[in-house]
Amino acid sequence: MLMTKKNLVITRTLGVALVAALGLGGCATYKEDFARINSRLDQLDVKVQNAAQSAESANQSAQQANQRLDQIESRVQKLEAAPHRVPRG
Numbered sequence: 001m002l003m004t005k006k007n008l009v010i011t012r013t014l015g016v017a018l019v020a021a022l023g024l025g026g027c028a029t030y031k032e033d034f035a036r037i038n039s040r041l042d043q044l045d046v047k048v049q050n051a052a053q054s055a056e057s058a059n060q061s062a063q064q065a066n067q068r069l070d071q072i073e074s075r076v077q078k079l080e081a082a083p084h085r086v087p088r089g
Helices: 002-081
Strands: none
Touching: none
16 A cells, blocks of 8 residues: 555656646747747838838938929929010021
């Protein structure tokens, strides 16, 4: 009977150790998963920042182009409003 209790204690101890080992192994897997996810998020963040910079640059270029068009439009309107010149000859 003493041997059976001893075996039971050993079995319980091994079971607890096994559960603990599997639990810690699971934590390591989660840490790896989180590290992978964080790495991917960092990469996406860089891409978003680059896209935002490109969009800002494109916006500035478009604003400058609009200003030039406005200047040209006013010149065209002045030319259209001016009296027509009679050709020489």
